[in-house]
Amino acid sequence: MSERAKQRERTQQSRGGLDARRGATFWDGVEREIEALDVADFALFMGADRLPFEPRPAFAHALSDCLASLVRSRWSN
Amino acid sequence: MARLSSKDALGTCLAQLSGVKEADRSIVDAIRGGDPAAFRELYELHFRRIHNFAVRRLGDAAEAEDVTQEVFEAVYSCLDRFEGKSDLVVWIYGITRNILNNRLRRRGGVRLVSIDDVPPEAAPLDLGPEPLAQARQALGRVRAAIERLPGEQRKMLELRHGKRLNIRKIAQLTGRSEDAVKSSLYRARRTLAAQLPGERLSL
Numbered sequence: 001m002s003e004r005a006k007q008r009e010r011t012q013q014s015r016g017g018l019d020a021r022r023g024a025t026f027w028d029g030v031e032r033e034i035e036a037l038d039v040a041d042f043a044l045f046m047g048a049d050r051l052p053f054e055p056r057p058a059f060a061h062a063l064s065d066c067l068a069s070l071v072r073s074r075w076s077n
Numbered sequence: 078m079a080r081l082s083s084k085d086a087l088g089t090c091l092a093q094l095s096g097v098k099e100a101d102r103s104i105v106d107a108i109r110g111g112d113p114a115a116f117r118e119l120y121e122l123h124f125r126r127i128h129n130f131a132v133r134r135l136g137d138a139a140e141a142e143d144v145t146q147e148v149f150e151a152v153y154s155c156l157d158r159f160e161g162k163s164d165l166v167v168w169i170y171g172i173t174r175n176i177l178n179n180r181l182r183r184r185g186g187v188r189l190v191s192i193d194d195v196p197p198e199a200a201p202l203d204l205g206p207e208p209l210a211q212a213r214q215a216l217g218r219v220r221a222a223i224e225r226l227p228g229e230q231r232k233m234l235e236l237r238h239g240k241r242l243n244i245r246k247i248a249q250l251t252g253r254s255e256d257a258v259k260s261s262l263y264r265a266r267r268t269l270a271a272q273l274p275g276e277r278l279s280l
Contacts, residue, residue: 026179029179033171033174034168042167045130045170046126048126048130048133051129051133053133053138063145063149067117067149071153
């Protein structure tokens with residue numbers, strides 16, 4: 001198997017691993033939350049970026065880097 | 078005074094969030110078109126919202142970081158699942174709520190956010206005061222109707238929908254049979270529906 005093929009497989013396994021943690025029950029729960037959407041709570045969500053909580057810059061950067069790395073590996077195949 | 082149903086209020090809310098919706102739509106198109114920078118855009122558009130919402134609901138910054146990471150992992154790994162039946166921001170909200178609820182359930186109970194706890198700065202600037210005020214009034218009517226329920230029915234309703242316990246657990250906690258719990262809940266819902274004919278209750 002070529003290095004490129006191996007990398008593609010690793011990426012797919014990685015994506016599969018992330019998705020495997022969320023089974024049908026998880027997505028059923030998401031559907032329920034959307035179906036029973038609470039206006040006041042959704043308004044809170046939409047305005048939450050203006051709440052006086054400051055995310056830790058180190059966390060924001062680390063998560064951004066981690067996601068960028070996942071995205072790069074996804075599109076490099 | 079005209080009553081605003083949850084569905085109407087939601088429609089108004091979403092209609093006024095057109096900026097976010099438009100941005101989301103173009104980002105999803107770009108991600109599906111293979112633009113790796115688009116996911117970063119999505120991250121920057123929603124990161125603070127998800128993080129701060131989680132802090133608000135959990136009251137714990139470290140846990141909120143875990144939730145934020147989980148939400149973005151779910152969005153990233155499952156964007157192909159997004160069918161566009163709802164807006165992307167609503168889909169992300171659903172994922173966030175579900176992850177938060179799972180976490181709160183593991184802690185031993187879901188903490189409901191009261192509309193009174195929503196600080197003025199949390200209201201979207203473009204939402205306008207009217208839908209929020211009407212939502213407050215609707216919640217006030219529901220709360221007053223719940224207060225008027227007989228004690229046992231109110232308790233069952235709080236355990237079932239406030240703490241999200243199943244019937245068996247409620248029966249164990251209250252020392253009632255499962256049939257008695259179901260019967261109390263049925264009577265409570267029937268009373269509420271009779272007292273609140275204009276409301277769309279998700280009970």
